[in-house]
Amino acid sequence: MNTNKVIQVKELTKVFGDFTAVNAITFDVEKGEIFGFLGANGAGKTTAMKMLIGISNPTSGKATVAGFDVFTNAEDIKKNIGYMSQKFALYDDLTVKENITFFGGIYGLSRKRIKEKAAILIKELGLENVANKLVGSLPLGWKQKLSFSVSLIHDPKIVFLDEPTGGVDPITRRQFWELIYKASHQGITVFVTTHYMDEAEYCDRVSIMVNGKIEALDTPKKLKEQFKVDTMNDVFLKLARG
Amino acid sequence: MKRFIGFIKKEFYHIFRDRRSLFILFGMPIAQILLFGFAITNEINNVDIAILDHSKDATTKEIINKMASSKYFSIHQFIEKESDIEAVFKKGKVKAVLNFEKGFSENLIKENYANIQVITDATDPNTANTISNYVNAILQNYLKEQNKSSVQVYQIVPQTHMVYNPELKSVYMFVPGVMTIILMLVSAMMTSISITREKELGTMEILLVSPLKPIQVIVGKVFPYIFLSIINAIVIIVLSIFIFKMPVQGSLFLLGMESVLFIITALALGILISTISATQQTAMMISLMGLMLPVILLSGFIFPITSMPLPLQIISNIIPAKWFIIIIKGIMLKGVGLQYVWKETLILLGMAVFFIGLSVKKYKIRLE
Amino acid sequence: MSIKIANISKSYKKVNALKNISFEVKSGELFGLIGPDGAGKTTLFRILTTLLIANEGVASVAGFDVITDYKSIRKNVGYMPGKFSLYQDLTVEENLDFFATIFGTTIEENYDLIKDIYIQIEPFKNRRAGKLSGGMKQKLALCCALIHKPKVLFLDEPTTGVDPVSRKEFWEMLKRLQQKGITILVSTPYMDEAALCDRIALIQGGKILEIDTPAAIVKHYLKPIYNVSANNMYQLVNSLKAYEYNHSVYPFGEFVHYTDRRSDFNPAELKVYLESKKLSNITIEKTVATIEDTFMELAK
Known part of the structure; x- marks a missing residue:
């Protein structure tokens, strides 16, 4: 097994009744890679991601995440990944510090470690003045950055991001991507699911799912060349419209 | 429209x-x-009671029979001494104990006066209250029947009449x-x-x-x-x-x-x-x-x-x-x-x- | 003028949602309000659709004042709120029929207007709205907003949460509606949709940053922008930010958009600097500004 491949997926399939949500997808993600997992609503990307993060059992196929098998070691996977979705991020009625302490706690960090982590995190994000303020009172962009940092609090090998930057202003969004670059630089693999094609442009490689299958997988640059278009949005349109 | x-x-x-x-x-x-x-429901039905009868004579038997034959009570057990009362309540099934004093008939005839102690489990006060009322009613009934034969002077018997919901x-x-x-x-x-x-x-x-x-x-x-x-x-x-x-x-x-x-x-x-x-x-x-x-x-x-x-x-x-x-x-x-x-x-x-x-x-x- | 907004301000308990907003939308125009979440777009829509009263300023829609003549506005505008507001437990047809009825019309009466949108969802007309995909909900919501033949159409983030194919189809529909003489005010957080509007207003933090045609707005960006790329994105961004002459450094997909403070900027010089930072595969190419570049420059 290649230790550089932190996610290995082979012929992974999920069937609900007579509906095949995920149809024998195969791909690898390397350590430190920013991998975009794209598809329209209902294309099967959420189902596929649920299998990878160990909360849904595949019907057939093989997959290992962070070296653990999704069939047999789902609990180990959960300990080694971070997860951030746009819908659920942080508790609005807890302060910045309380949120950090809480999430550190559920990943079993020692009190000392949480304190260290909290101090680093607050400093890095420039949140010193609002550390004791309720998260609900912070601007959306700050919340998202904090939420991302919190998802890394237990030093996971892989972090899964679900539509991380939708609706954020362009500057904050770039700050967010800088955080992702940094994580990737430190060797954390970043797995981004999204249907916003401009988020795809920032990824090292992207896969595009259509009707349960991966129809394209390459760097954004090569995909754009292949389809002879200027943006990932157009790549997607060409693929989805057949 | x-x-x-x-x-x-x-x-x-x-x-x-x-x-x-x-x-x-x-x-x-x-x-x-x-x-x-x-x-x-506020009514009581077949409530289990226990009897502690110190005299065991004709009158107490008659009263106990009255109790047992009413649809409100059923005799769950007979006990022999005061110290059993608490144990019986603690088991929880029995909701009331009737305690007849020693020489009940004798007292009633000689002194025109006899004592029954009605002990009820008041963890549920409403039921306890109802039970003791029902016991009283049965006793009053019994006395009334007895008094028909003998001559009784100066007794006030309230005639309660419930209207609109006579059966409560x-x-x-x-x-x-x-x-x-x-x-x-x-x-x-x-x-x-x-x-x-x-x-x-x-x-x-x-x-x-x-x-x-x-x-x-x-x-x-x-x-x-x-x-x-x-x-x-x-x-x-x-x-x-x-x-x-x-x-x-x-x-x-x-x-x-x-x-x-x-x-x-x-x-x-x-x-x-x-x-x-x-x-x-x-x-x-x-x-x-x-x-x-x-x-x-x-x-x-x-x-x-x-x-x-x-x-x-x-x-x-x-x-x-x-x-x-x-x-x-x-x-x-x-x-x-x-x-x-x-x-x-x-x-x-x-x-x-x-x-x-x-x-x-x-x-x-x-x-x- | 179809929509006139003059010095509108609105604040909630603590937040200043809108600060002194003024602009006008011409009759028959497709006007875009472009800005991130929390910029004040929805608040402005609600003021124009008579749902909220501004603290200051005046506004009129289709010639009617939003406060004194709110009843006339309610008869003459179509409104599609942020989340496609449909009755999830009613079928496609029942939803449309209901909205037609409350506006005192019928589906048949204005079928022409919605025809080319409705035929796309007609095969599912007996399906409950809650079971539709995002794209189909969006189309149904648009039909419902159009069923009474409004003069002005307000669409609040109609493309949020919808896949690119549906988004594209949606904008094509808007173009056709515009040709039928309907004035459209549409809001979106997606900068790439701005180019599809006749004119746009960039909005952030309750303030209008700029109003013009998309082409003109891009021209307002005077500095030359360079696409820079290298083997390591993280180090590239850090190195550029540490470069003493940088004016702005923004990751932009596979590149970094870089502008220099000097007027006589020489890309070769930057390349030497980046090489000194141990970066390789360096490319530096001039590129054209996008709406997003302008937005960031203005919001800076």
């Missing part, structure tokens, strides 16, 4: 497509009335209460939820930005529930007449009209709740805490208002349910006409007008 009919049609779609609200609308009334009618059937008391609760629940809670649901969905924004007048929206929202509540009221009355043999002494028409009046009051309250809550959840909480609890606790349905502390008695006056219960009890049990309940009706009418006025005034033509 076409707009209005279209609106009402839509409301009925909502109601009939949501199993939960259908259940609350129709399952709940039936379940509640059966539950209150059968399970929850608790269902007579619960039906008006349950009917009140259900009408309140269906009307107020369901209306407030159905309005706040539109707020949550965002469809309220579209309704506001349409030529519909606020009054059309309000009436359109409540109309289906007036209709359904009336059906509910009919179901409850029919159930209580045919299953619990509850009489309706007064005019059914008057009963119907009073019910409609109460329904309208409750609907107005529902609208009022929806104007102050933004989500279905809040609307439900306010309906349950703000309406249901007072209806159950302060309307006189379960706890008599006259035995409440004065402040609560005063508060109970602002609860529409209190007046409605007085009215329907009057009509159903006493058979009185409007001439006897006009005051309560007027109060209810005043409340209805007040709440409708308030809710129309509070209903916003804008979002804030």
Whole structure:
């Protein structure tokens, strides 16, 4: 097994009744890679991601995440990944510090470690003045950055991001991507699911799912060349419209 | 008018497509009335008692037989000494112990006086009270029979006569209460939820930005529930007449009209709740805490208002349910006409007008 | 003028949602309000659709004042709120029929207007709205907003949460509606949709940053922008940010958009600097500004 491949997926399939949500997808993600997992609503990307993060059992196929098998070691996977979705991020009625302490706690960090982590995190994000303020009172962009940092609090090998930057202003969004670059630089693999094609442009490689299958997988640059278009949005349109 | 009919049609779609609200609308009334009618009762039946008989003579045997043959009590066991009493209670099955003193017959004949100690398990005070009353009644009966033969001087025997509910059937008391609760629940809670649901969905924004007048929206929202509540009221009355043999002494028409009046009051309250809550959840909480609890606790349905502390008695006056219960009890049990309940009706009418006025005034033509 | 907004301000308890907003939308125009979440777009829509009252300023829609003549506005505008506000438990047809009825019309009467949108969802007309995909909900919501033939159409983030194919189809529909003489005010957080509007207003933090045609707005960006790329994105961004002459450094997909403070900027010089930072595969190419570049420059 290649230790550089932190996610290995082979012929992974999920069937609900007579509906095949995920149809024998195969791909690898390397350590430190920013991998975009794209598809329209209902294309099967959420189902596929649920299998990878160990909360849904595949019907057939093989997959290992962070070296653990999704069939047999789902609990180990959960300990080694971070997860951030746009819908659920942080508790609005807890302060910045309380949120950090809480999430550190559920990943079993020692009190000392949480304190260290909290101090680093607050400093890095420039949140010193609002550390004791309720998260609900912070601007959306700050919340998202904090939420991302919190998802890394237990030093996971892989972090899964679900539509991380939708609706954020362009500057904050770039700050967010800088955080992702940094994580990737430190060797954390970043797995981004999204249907916003401009988020795809920032990824090292992207896969595009259509009707349960991966129809394209390459760097954004090569995909754009292949389809002879200027943006990932157009790549997607060409693929989805057949 | 076409707009209005279209609106009402839509409301009925909502109601009939949501199993939960259908259940609350129709399952709940039936379940509640059966539950209150059968399970929850103030009467006692076959209560287990224990006997500690120190004399074991003819009289005590006769009394014990009387107890055992009444449908209220069954003799669970005989015990031999005082120290057993506590043990018997602790087991929990026995609710009362009758303790006959030594030489019971002798005392009764010689001294004209004998003692029975009635010990009841007062963890449930209401039942304990009822038990001791029933024991007394049986003893009085027994004495009366005995005294027929011998000559007895100077004895006052109160002749109690219960009117309107001679058998003291608790269902007579619960039906008006349950009917009140259900009408309140269906009307107020369901209306407030159905309005706040539109707020949550965002469809309220579209309704506001349409030529519909606020009054059309309000009436359109409540109309289906007036209709359904009336059906509910009919179901409850029919159930209580045919299953619990509850009489309706007064005019059914008057009963119907009073019910409609109460329904309208409750609907107005529902609208009022929806104007102050933004989500279905809040609307439900306010309906349950703000309406249901007072209806159950302060309307006189379960706890008599006259035995409440004065402040609560005063508060109970602002609860529409209190007046409605007085009215329907009057009509159903006493058979009185409007001439006897006009005051309560007027109060209810005043409340209805007040709440409708308030809710129309509070209903916003804008979002804030 | 179809929509006139003059000095509108609105504040909630603590937040200033809108600060002195003024602009006009011409009759028959497709006007875009472009800005991130929380910029004040929805608040402005609600003021124009008579759902909220501004603290200051005046506004009119289709010639009617939003406060004194709110009833006339409600008869003449179509409004599609942020989340497709449909009755989830009613079918496609029932939803449309309901909205037609409350506006005192019928589906048949204005079928022409919605025809080419409705035929796409007609095969599902007996399906409950709650079971539709995002794209289909969006189309149904648009039909419902159009059913009474409004003069002005307000669409609040109609493309949020919808896949690219549906987004593209949606904009094509808007173009056709515009040809039928309907004035459209549409809001979106997606900068790439701005180019599809006749004119746009960039909005952030309750303030209008700029109003013009998309082409003109891009021209307002005077500095030359360079696409820079290298083997390591993280180090590239850090190195550029540490470069003493940088004016702005923004990751932009596979590149970094870089502008220099000097007027006589020489890309070769930057390349030497980046090489000194141990970066390789360096490319530096001039590129054209996008709406997003302008937005960031203005919001800076």
